[in-house]
Amino acid sequence: MKIISWNVNSVRARVTNILDYIKEFSPDILLLQEIKTQDENFPYEEFKKRGYDSHVYGQKSYNGVAILSKVEVKNINKDFIIDDLKQSRIITGEIKLKKKKIELINIYVPNGNPVETEKYNYKKDWIKKFVSNIKKKLFNNSNLLIAGDFNIIPEEIDVYDFKRYENDALGKLEIRKKFRELLNLGFNDVYRFKNKKKQEYTFWDYFAGSWQKNYGMRIDHFLLSNNLIENIKSIHINKIPRSKVKPSDHTPIELEII
């Protein structure tokens, strides 16, 4: 089963790119972030024609997440955490893989910049609540897949120039420690698990030729609970969509589980 995570930076601006991608890679499930639209304006039909059902937790202009799937996804939930600012940042659902029931948790973590503002506090509080709820979730189901735009640079290797980001909301030690705390609950960062020394990115700024210079960072992740490690077939950062016309600033990360 192919599952992909992609921050599309507006689903409506990206319909052509997403359809081209689907044609090429034919994922079973797409976990999308930053769809930037309300549910009623989501392009359901475009994806339905290609065989995907869309489960949408939208928001006007900002944020928004969705699960597009060719396979059955049960128990869709949009209330994983109580978000004080009512931002649409998490959608979850359940799939079956052989005899295992796996909960998919699709997240768009707040950016948190600038650091000396309420935005940073909001990010910290959000992550704190998230980790706490994951702990609770693990009591009922130990087969969890957390995917999405974490807005966290896990380690120095995960950005083109760490010094520029060590005091940034994406790279601050305090934030990176929360990522480690999550891993310590019993998860693997699947990309890093499979690629111990490789330096690849999932995001490149639109400006200043960041893409051409490969000034990127790895902030989109798949976390899989330890007991699902045996189910991993492959993990791949697909850079091709970032090279296309009118791209998202993020590129898809692709997980295949068996």
Place this chain on the structure above:
DNA sequence: ATGGCTGAGCTACTCAGA
């Protein structure tokens, strides 16, 4: 290298992104 580029909402310009 705190700039510059893109999208939404709206139709001039701000906000947000990372």
